[in-house]
C-alpha cells in the first residue's frame with residue numbers, strides 16, 4: 713500500500729443514491745408519483761450519504777424542476793451530498809451555476825445516448841474540459857470525471873484540475889460471476905491506485921448492485937463514493953427504500969471489513 717492509499721484505507725465509502733429511475737416511472741403519468749423528492753428523503757432518512765441525479769437534455773427521467781426541488785430538499789441535509797451528473801458541453805453547467813451542488817460529475821454522453829457507456833479520453837477531451845472544471849471549482853463545486861479504468865489516463869485527469877474520477881463500472885459488473893471477474897477487479901484496483909497516486913479521489917458507479925458491491929469496495933482501494941441507481945431502485949420496488957438503503961450500506965460495511 714503506497715502512502716497515497718494509507719489515508720484512504722479506512723475512509724468509509726459513501727453511498728449516493730441515483731434517483732433517475734424514480735423519475736422515469738413518474739414521467740409515465742401526469743400524477744407526480746412516485747415522487748423523486750420523497751424517494752430521496754426516505755433514502756436520506758435511512759442513512760444514504762448522498763443523492764445523485766443525471767438531468768439528461770431530453771428529460772427522459774430527471775427534469776429541470778427536479779434539480780431545483782432536490783436542491784431545496786438537500787438544504788435540510790447538510791451532512792449529505794448532492795451530486796449532479798451530465799455533459800458540461802450540453803445542459804449541465806447551468807444547473808451547476810444555479811444550484812452549486814457539492815459535486816459535479818462530468819459524463820461524456822451524447823444527447824440521445826441509451827445510457828452512459830464510456831468515460832472521457834485524454835488528451836482529446838482535455839482542452840474543452842479544463843475551463844469548465846475551473847468554473848465549477850471557482851463556484852466551490854468539486855469535480856469528478858467519469859472515466860474508464862485506464863491507469864494511464866488518471867494523471868491527465870488530475871492535470872486538468874479534476875478532484876476525483878468516477879470509475880465506470882459496467883465492465884466489472886458484466887464480468888461478475890464469470891471467469892473474468894478476478895481480472896476485472898484487478899483492472900479496477902490498478903486504475904484506482906493510479907488515480908490515488910496522481911492525487912485524485914476515487915468514486916465508482918454504473919451497474920453496481922447488492923451482489924457485486926462488497927467485493928468492489930474490498931478490493932478496489934480508496935473508493936470514496938459509489939453512486940448507485942438502477943439496481944438499487946429495482947430492489948426498492950421489492951424491499952422499500954429504507955430496507956434497500958440499509959442493505960446496500962451493509963454491503964459497503966462488508967467490503968470495508970474485508971479491505972486489506
Ligand SMILES: CC(=O)[C@@H](O)[C@H](O)COP(=O)(O)O
Nearest residue numbers: 732766797819827828917918
Ligand atoms: C453516469 C452513469 O453511469 C449513471 O450515473 C447515469 O446516470 C446512468 O444514466 P441512466 O439512469 O439514464 O441510465
Ligand SMILES: NCC(=O)COP(=O)(O)O
Nearest residue numbers: 730917918919939941942
Ligand atoms: N454514476 C453512476 C450512477 O449514478 C448510477 O448508475 P446505475 O447504478 O443506475 O447504473
